[in-house]
Amino acid sequence: MKIGDLARKTGLATSKIRFYERIGLLKTVDRRPNGYRTYPPQAVMILGLITTAQRAGFALDEIRVLLPSDLAHWDHTALMDALTRKVADIEALQARLAQSKIHLLHLIEDIQARPADMDCATNAHRVLTNIITEPPEDLTVTSDDIRLLDKTDRRQSVNSGPRKKAALP
Amino acid sequence: MKIGDLARKTGLATSKIRFYERIGLLKTVDRRPNGYRTYPPQAVMILGLITTAQRAGFALDEIRVLLPSDLAHWDHTALMDALTRKVADIEALQARLAQSKIHLLHLIEDIQARPADMDCATNAHRVLTNIITEPPEDLTVTSDDIRLLDKTDRRQSVNSGPRKKAALP
DNA sequence: GCTAACGTTGAACATAAGTTCAACGTCAAG
């Protein structure tokens, strides 16, 4: 299979496929005498797997160390560990998001709750003081790998994306 | 107030304060005859506000257009709009996170649910097929500005962080 | 044998939010 075919079958740009090869993520590639890359049918599944893992929040580096060269032989322990850690990461992020949301909702309410006898400037000062004075919760997330919702997801939907790169730019 | 003092009072690096000025985010700065920057006391609150907004998920670009030159005079409508949109963004992200988490938990369960009579390779194939075959939900988030939990948050906690840059590198 | 479509490479660019560095100027204390 040539790179163009693989691109069509996976919905990924050829530049992305070459990039994955360059960073050592996609190793199942050979060369024809003319220099063209050639892929086994398996490559489709590998790329699908990479895409899925990415959408689940794994960085390419993480995927690289988890992906076995042979899809039938995984490092079971490392995989389960990684999955479990990723779930924990997501939960941490969820907690932080919930906090941010609460914070924003409080703020909205606070702004609207201006006492009738208070002018805007004074209200602004009141609200500002509240914001800054808010509890200094240290919700710092310590895990190193939260990359859910990267631009990838906003620009291009891999599963349902166009087979051919949209003609525009 | 010189930049070092401001850095101490806000807990931000001087490089960050200069950077904010460069991108037009922090405009309340003057120069002494010797070239030194000098800040009004208000600058502390402005920087606190920027930091808080960032932690709530606002990009510096968004903050820039919302921040009035005079803290007493906000564009009330634009502000409320932005806050409301940000809450919606967070909710979209929450939905996506919940999906990712479900996906991962299913996967974990699926891996562990290997039929007793199935060898690992076959199980791997079964699980892989399940993964890739999963519904192609297009949870693509359309909003342009989800930057909660950037490295900032993992490297440095602004509210409770060290006043002086932690000496390490 | 021409042309369009496809393939190759390396390098540069993009984004966001900064940090780091070198080379230099200023200031306060002893």
Next chain:
DNA sequence: CTTGACGTTGAACTTATGTTCAACGTTAGC
């Protein structure tokens, strides 16, 4: 008057995930 702390600048670097480009080679169809 020297020393150390602080200030200035512009440019380059960082991270992660790619895209874009120019210049060139290959192949398939007509």
